[in-house]
Amino acid sequence: MGKKIVVTGGTGFIGSRLVHKLAESGHEVNALVRTSSDLTSLKGCLDKINLVYGDVTNASSLKGVFDGVDEVYHCAGITYMGGKKNPLLQKIxxxxxxxxxxxxxxxxxxxxxxxxxxxAVGISGPNRKFDEESPWNFDTIDLEYARTKYVAEQIVAEEVRKGLDCVIVVPAFVFGAGDINFNAGRIIKDVYNRKMPFYPLGGICVVDVEIVAETLIAAMNQGRKGERYIVGGDNVSFKELAQTIMKVTGVHQLSLPLPIWAAHFITYLLKFSKERNRISKLFNMSMFTVASKFLYFDSSKAERELGMRYEPYEKSIKRTFEWYREHRMLV
Structure with missing residues (x-):
């Protein structure tokens, strides 16, 4: 007899790729969605899954959702860099x-x-990679998103102490086909449209969404209770990332390094400029502050314990770009 599985956040980028994979497994897959959810990302597997209605921010709406359920993938979350959505970040x-x-x-x-x-892991600096044991230091930046993801991990630890079997998976910066809301994909779109005349001085750990989805399933099957696993790949500077995207897309633009003090100045000037739509939407100070730091990570624990596979990040960039082009989403 198959397992009964619930995925929260099943219409999101990571959640939807996971649902597509689980839909082929022969198990009973239930995607928790709100009545207002856009189901576009689940097209192609809706006939193989059940939609269950509820909202993670409303405890009473979850009544009965987990009855008789074997496995839950909690993918629901909001990623937002800025100050405008702080109450929503806390709620979700x-x-x-x-x-x-x-x-x-x-x-x-x-x-x-x-x-x-x-x-929720931290800022590594340019010459080292953080791992699962590194001390959290993101409180040095005023970023509500980081605080809420860190606090969520404390809640996991609390629930594990109360007897819940829970494993934490920590994805890096995720590219991939199906990123309809332009999470990491925004960089590809903006480089393609020549909206990135500057690049921040930091770096990031990059991984493909298919690897993340596979590793979530591996974590369910063979992860250790209460453990966290970083799921990443290549650690690259934003300069290298921009150059790779230019190579993949065939679109070249002069892109200059921009230190944080200059970013403050340019952001101020852009407020008064008619040209501001010609600059990437990624150009807000919260995002730029984070991108000026180095978020480099060591994923060897997930490779060792969960069999996480590695692929060069250029492949993921290429796959994402081709998917956007095929779906005419680069305009």
């Missing part, structure tokens, strides 16, 4: 996690895999 990333984990424990769910973020 913190309160939502508490509601899902508590309801899972009370329903007797066998195991939960919680999707975290590298901002």
């Amino acid at each position: 990333n913190v309160d939502g996690t508490r509601h899902v984990l508590e309801a899972s424990r009370l329903a007797g769910v066998r195991r939960v895999v919680h999707v975290s973020s590298i901002t």
